[in-house]
Amino acid sequence: MSLRINHNIAAINAHRNLNINDTSMSKTLEKLSSGxxxxxxxxxxxxxxxxxxxxxxxxxxxxxxxxxxxxxxxxxxxxxxxxxxxxxxxxxxxxxxxxxxxxxxxxxxxxxxxxxxxxxxxxxxxxxxxxxxxxxxxxxxxxGASGSTTGDQLQFVEAGLKTKDSREAGFEVKVTQNASKSFVDGKVALTDETIKAGETFTLIENGKMASYRTTMDDTVDTAVKNLKSEVRRNGLNVDVELNANNTLSVKHKEYGSAYGFQFSSSTAGVLSSEAGQIEVSSAGNDIKGTINGESAIGEGQVLTGQEGTASVDGLKVKFTGQVGDADGVIPEGGSEVGRAFVSQNAMNFQxxxxxxxxxxxxxxxxxxxxxxxxxxxxxxxxxxxxxxxxxxxxxxxxxxxxxxxxxxxxxxxxxxxxxxxxxxxxxxxxxxxxxxxxxxxxxxxxxVDMAAEMASYTKNQIMTQSATAMLAQANQTPATVLQLLK
The missing domain is CATH 1.20.1330.10 (f41 fragment of flagellin, N-terminal domain)
Known part of the structure; x- marks a missing residue:
């Protein structure tokens, strides 16, 4: 056994461990107090x-x-x-x-x-x-979205939530098929003889019916006028016209394939092809075209940007004119009828x-x-x-x-x-x-896991107390040298 007094290695070791335990206990206390x-x-x-x-x-x-x-x-x-x-x-x-x-x-x-x-x-x-x-x-x-158009017969109707801002250039609108109305054209001209013999016209539209039977006192003009009055009185959404050659024409007031009517006449060819036969009018066409080069759905005269399109989803414009040459032929790819400008002011939520x-x-x-x-x-x-x-x-x-x-x-x-x-x-x-x-x-x-940290705190507390006691013991070791000097 060697005894030294200049360096107490045991005390230094005990002190080092005491510092370690004290630091660990301080950190544990900090974690426990802060959570x-x-x-x-x-x-x-x-x-x-x-x-x-x-x-x-x-x-x-x-x-x-x-x-x-x-x-x-x-x-x-x-x-x-x-x-x-x-x-x-x-x-x-x-x-x-x-x-x-x-x-x-x-x-x-x-x-x-x-x-x-x-x-x-x-x-x-x-x-x-x-x-x-x-x-x-x-x-x-x-x-909401606001919009405007260029083109005399092009109107802005509304823009959807997913419609994008058009910026300065606007969205080009092209028409590839004109909208048309459901109609019937009589083939046989009305005459005073037909009228005085008692002609019966019947029109049915959207569940409403207008019927007129001519009298001996009627002329062609008065008969048509009275038929128009019956149409208005019963609320039918159709127009009745007498042509220059005295044939009768009936057209629906609305454009598109969704609208139609039924008709009959007591003389074959005046309206219906067979006497007294209820027949269905020729179908109207919905407009067809594109907006900004993207697909659009036609309904009557209204073009609506198709769902899922990049820029014009939900955009609606209405074209009230007709495109094409004198024969109604539209160029391949459609005719441009104007541009739509959209400013989207939607409420946005984060x-x-x-x-x-x-x-x-x-x-x-x-x-x-x-x-x-x-x-x-x-x-x-x-x-x-x-x-x-x-x-x-x-x-x-x-x-x-x-x-x-x-x-x-x-x-x-x-x-x-x-x-x-x-x-x-x-x-x-x-x-x-x-x-x-x-x-x-x-x-x-x-x-912090409070249970685990409390266990760690208890351990560190015991180790600190133990290290303190051992440091005290180590500090007493050099004192034994005094016994040798006596």
């Missing part, structure tokens, strides 16, 4: 980097959840206002139906109906102007925690000037704001226009409902699940 396994980069560099990234994602997801919930509230507010507009439109339609009962109504009753309709339309305009969420107007058109995770929806104006503004009618009403039911024809046309407005409002409500259910609420469910899972993962990396 975190990683308090600084040195506690776990990789875990710190990953967990900090996760914290950013978690914070983003939390805000995205709040954003989505707010978006749901906005959509619900918008839909509730549209529901009120729809209720008012139903009331207007009921009044129009009442006003059309001309056999009973007098002037006072018609004035009362019109006054009530005017009030209802004013309320619709007020809802459109004042509906808001916070300070954001919802139904005045500021949250529904994810990362760049580009946005959705949006546009809500068009629902004021009465923008509703039913493309409906052909005998009264010349340009939009719902102009309807006047104080005449029989006005009441008939008002019903047609209100029906179109109800259809548009219902379609918009359906779009909002689908957007809320299938986009916002579905995304909200996914966000909550992802937030929960990511928080769990971050907790595994960052949070």
């Amino acid at each position: 975190l396994k990683v308090n600084r980069a040195s506690d776990g560099p990789a875990a710190l980097v990953i967990s900090e990234q996760m914290r950013g994602q978690i914070a983003g997801m939390s805000q995205a959840i709040d954003n989505s919930e707010t978006a749901v509230s906005l959509v619900q507010t918008t839909e509730a206002n549209l529901n009120e507009v729809s209720r008012l439109l139903v009331s207007v339609r009921q009044l129009a139906v009442h006003a059309a009962n001309e056999g009973v109504n007098d002037e006072t009753m018609l004035e009362a109906d019109q006054q009530e309709i005017t009030n209802a339309l004013a309320t619709i305009d007020r809802v459109a102007a004042q509906a808001q969420f916070g300070n954001k107007r919802l139904l005045d058109g500021s949250q 529904v994810g925690g990362n760049f580009g995770q946005t959705v949006g929806i546009s809500v068009e104006s629902v004021n009465t000037r923008s509703l039913a503004n493309n409906i052909q009618n005998e009264s010349g009403f340009k939009s719902l704001s102009e309807v006047d039911v104080r005449t029989f024809q006005g009441a008939q046309d008002a019903m047609r226009m209100v029906d179109d407005a109800i259809t548009r409002i219902s379609a918009r409500r359906g779009e909002l409902g689908a957007f809320q259910k299938n986009t916002l609420e579905s995304n909200l469910n996914n966000l909550r699940i992802a937030h929960e899972n990511l928080t769990s993962s971050e907790s595994i990396l960052r949070d």
Whole structure:
């Protein structure tokens, strides 16, 4: 056994272990008091980097959840206002139906109906102007797409949510097939003899029938005039014309393959090819063409950008003219009829925690000037704001226009409902699940296991106490040298 006094190796060793145990106990105390396994980069560099990234994602997801919930509230507010507009439109339609009962109504009753309709339309305009969420107007058109066209006979109808901004160049519109109306042309000319013998004309359109049997006092002109009156009185959406050669022509007022009518005449060839036979009119054609070189679906005179197209999905334009040469031949590839310009002002929502995770929806104006503004009618009403039911024809046309407005409002409500259910609420469910899972993962990396850390603390505490005791013992070892010096 050798004894030294300049260097107490045992004490140095005990002191080193005491420092190690004390440092471990301090770190354990820090973890237990903070609840975190990683308090600084040195506690776990990789875990710190990953967990900090996760914290950013978690914070983003939390805000995205709040954003989505707010978006749901906005959509619900918008839909509730549209529901009120729809209720008012139903009331207007009921009044129009009442006003059309001309056999009973007098002037006072018609004035009362019109006054009530005017009030209802004013309320619709007020809802459109004042509906808001916070300070954001919802139904005045500021949250929808706006558009314009070049070309005398090309009109902008509406743009969908997925329609892109057209920028300065606009979207080129080409027509490859003209729209046409369903029709029938008589082959046999009307004569006074035919009329005085008692000719019966029958027209059926959309479940409505107009029939007129000529009398001995009728001429060709008066017979056709009386047939037209019957058509108007019964609300058929067709035009009756007497041609220069005294043959009769009937055309549907609307363009496209969706519209048609039935007809008969008691003389073969006047209208129907066989006497008294109910026949079907020749079918009309829907317009065909492209928008911005992309596929478009034709319905009547309206071209709609096909779903899934890159730029014009949901864009609607209306072409009221005809293209082609004198023989109606259209050049291969179609004829350009103008350009459509779109500015997309949709409401966009950040529904994810990362760049580009946005959705949006546009809500068009629902004021009465923008509703039913493309409906052909005998009264010349340009939009719902102009309807006047104080005449029989006005009441008939008002019903047609209100029906179109109800259809548009219902379609918009359906779009909002689908957007809320299938986009916002579905995304909200996914966000909550992802937030929960990511928080769990971050907790595994960052949070301390209290039970395991308490066991470690107890061990370090015992080791520290033991090292302290051993250091005291080691410090006593050099004192034995004094025994040798006595």
